Amino acid sequence: MTRTVLIVDDHPSFRASARMLLESEGFHVIGEAEDGASALRAVEELGPDVVLLDVQLPDIDGLEVAARLSENGSAPAIVLTSSRDLADLGLVRERSPVRGFIPKAELSGAALEALL
Amino acid sequence: MSLRGAVAALGVVIGWGFIGVGLFTWVRRPDNSLGSLMVATGFAWFVGGLTGSNVAALFSVGALLSSVYVVTTVHTLLAAPDGKLTPGDRRIVIWAYLLVTVGVLPLYLFFDPSSQCENCPDNVFMIEDSETAVDIAGTAINLIGIVLLVLVVRSLVRRWRRATRAERRLYTPMYAAGVALMIALIGQLALQSAGSEGNALDVAFVIALVPFALVPYLFLGSFLRARLLEGGAVTRLMRRLNETPRAGRLRDALAEALEDSSLELVYWLPERQRYVDFAGRDYELPTDDPSRAIHAVTREGECVAAIIYDAIQEAEPHVQAIGAAASLALMNERLEAELRAKLDELRSSRERMLQIGIEERRRLERDLHDGAQQRLVSMALNIRLARAKLNEDPLAAEQLLASAGEELDSALEELRELARGIHPAVLTDRGLGTAIQTLANRAPVPVELGELPDERLPAAVELAAYFVVAEALTNVAKYAEASHATVQVERQNGRVVVEVSDDGVGGADPGRGTGLRGLADRLAVIEGRLEVDSEQGHGTTVTARIPCG
Numbered sequence: 001m002t003r004t005v006l007i008v009d010d011h012p013s014f015r016a017s018a019r020m021l022l023e024s025e026g027f028h029v030i031g032e033a034e035d036g037a038s039a040l041r042a043v044e045e046l047g048p049d050v051v052l053l054d055v056q057l058p059d060i061d062g063l064e065v066a067a068r069l070s071e072n073g074s075a076p077a078i079v080l081t082s083s084r085d086l087a088d089l090g091l092v093r094e095r096s097p098v099r100g101f102i103p104k105a106e107l108s109g110a111a112l113e114a115l116l
Numbered sequence: 117m118s119l120r121g122a123v124a125a126l127g128v129v130i131g132w133g134f135i136g137v138g139l140f141t142w143v144r145r146p147d148n149s150l151g152s153l154m155v156a157t158g159f160a161w162f163v164g165g166l167t168g169s170n171v172a173a174l175f176s177v178g179a180l181l182s183s184v185y186v187v188t189t190v191h192t193l194l195a196a197p198d199g200k201l202t203p204g205d206r207r208i209v210i211w212a213y214l215l216v217t218v219g220v221l222p223l224y225l226f227f228d229p230s231s232q233c234e235n236c237p238d239n240v241f242m243i244e245d246s247e248t249a250v251d252i253a254g255t256a257i258n259l260i261g262i263v264l265l266v267l268v269v270r271s272l273v274r275r276w277r278r279a280t281r282a283e284r285r286l287y288t289p290m291y292a293a294g295v296a297l298m299i300a301l302i303g304q305l306a307l308q309s310a311g312s313e314g315n316a317l318d319v320a321f322v323i324a325l326v327p328f329a330l331v332p333y334l335f336l337g338s339f340l341r342a343r344l345l346e347g348g349a350v351t352r353l354m355r356r357l358n359e360t361p362r363a364g365r366l367r368d369a370l371a372e373a374l375e376d377s378s379l380e381l382v383y384w385l386p387e388r389q390r391y392v393d394f395a396g397r398d399y400e401l402p403t404d405d406p407s408r409a410i411h412a413v414t415r416e417g418e419c420v421a422a423i424i425y426d427a428i429q430e431a432e433p434h435v436q437a438i439g440a441a442a443s444l445a446l447m448n449e450r451l452e453a454e455l456r457a458k459l460d461e462l463r464s465s466r467e468r469m470l471q472i473g474i475e476e477r478r479r480l481e482r483d484l485h486d487g488a489q490q491r492l493v494s495m496a497l498n499i500r501l502a503r504a505k506l507n508e509d510p511l512a513a514e515q516l517l518a519s520a521g522e523e524l525d526s527a528l529e530e531l532r533e534l535a536r537g538i539h540p541a542v543l544t545d546r547g548l549g550t551a552i553q554t555l556a557n558r559a560p561v562p563v564e565l566g567e568l569p570d571e572r573l574p575a576a577v578e579l580a581a582y583f584v585v586a587e588a589l590t591n592v593a594k595y596a597e598a599s600h601a602t603v604q605v606e607r608q609n610g611r612v613v614v615e616v617s618d619d620g621v622g623g624a625d626p627g628r629g630t631g632l633r634g635l636a637d638r639l640a641v642i643e644g645r646l647e648v649d650s651e652q653g654h655g656t657t658v659t660a661r662i663p664c665g
Contacts, residue, residue: 011486011490011494013490013491013494013523014490014493014494014497016494017493017494017497017498017501018497020497020498020501020516021497021500021501024501024504024505083485083489083490083493084485104493104496104497105492105493105496105497107497108500
């Protein structure tokens, strides 16, 4: 079954590259969002299987978006991404309601699949 | 000899006492009214003595004006020690003068002296002998007199209570004699109103004479002691100054010498045109506070410091003497205060600079993250994608690589821009003139270049001037809607003056927006100043003046 993905990132160039990359590896990118608020709306409207979520968004922090999404019982699988290192972000993976983290430069369908 | 005879003899001594001390004070302190007041009291006293004359006219004038000396005495007491009356005291004194000159007239129109003494001459003012009229007028005058004397007592007591410790030490005997005199006079008037005659009145009169006679001598004593104390205070101060050359102790020494713990000492820094305290902090002189007096200490015609002291001290000459004695020490402490003020300013500008540094790093990190880093990330993704498609779809792979190449060019350009923002290489290599030319060439608005320096300037000056031009031209491009701008950099009187002006919409506010404020802070570190002239509709001129030895 093809997994549906929502890409949330404020850089259009990354969204475009990520869409191409993931679609070439069999994912179906059903939407893009450029900030936290539109991401929350898009999840509600589109109901993706996976949300690829940038940690630093211009309005709401990515982790906060993840927390709000997981408040609903049927939350999508959330994978965080960033151009910064995991260590630089100070994330505590165990505590956050996300599947995992992929550095932006290492994004690939296989890397995403591995976390789902 | 009768009691009145003895009093008459004493009277001469008393009168001359007032006149003598009055003249002495008048000569020493011509600007103080107390001397003349005491002389007047002496003469008024002698006028009262005319009641001893057998010539009817002299007797009558003496009798009519026999109480004037009381009022001049009251005036003296209330005006002590500086010779000035408060508005309330002035009212009391004016009413009292009116009472003993005009107010007593009705009495003497009906008073026949022969009713009180056998050999008295006639009262030349008498129009009719009426004991009833005399009783009524006399009682009224006495009652008004009592009220005025009570007011005088109240005023004296109040003044004593408000006096500083130093003043009390000086003037308590005089105030005490004054109050005793008033009480004795009140008693005298009360006895008269009650209809007492003869001995009781005479005794009351003699009792009142004692404090009255003492007034000039007590005043003389206070005056001489004040002079002595003044000298003593200066001597004490000099000793303290020699003993304690420790920094910051001068205020304490002055406070001690003037016995005023509230004393403040601030130093005038002519360069900054402001006062600072010893710690170098800015100080505003209290201009609207009537309880604080200010004395500016000058040395060789130049203001050195200001002493702010308790106004109740009324000790201006005293403070002047102290200030003059301490002026050399004040000059030394002022140097220290100036140094501290400079240190303070350095400290705060260092903190500001640190803050600017932190903010710049933060902006740099953000610019790197949002710019070059993002481009490199998508480049990495595109290259990976291209590699995956290389065999099955070479055309798509080529497109991906082409777009990766574009991203790479953009990333390089952004990195170059960023590096220029950190420190423009052209400035280091070629100097300010060339660096400004490249800024002008890159600006989207046509820039006309005026005078630019050919020679190299200190690196800090070049960098500051460069950033002024860069920031101003960025603002011209972003906000000014200008058709062209001009830039010039001149050397004027040890300063580099950078001027960027445009013909745009104006209305720039240096208080708002971080660009111009950050620039002002950068300049402040090297003691430069930024001026922004930007009237709405009349273009903007940004001028920076940077000291450059």
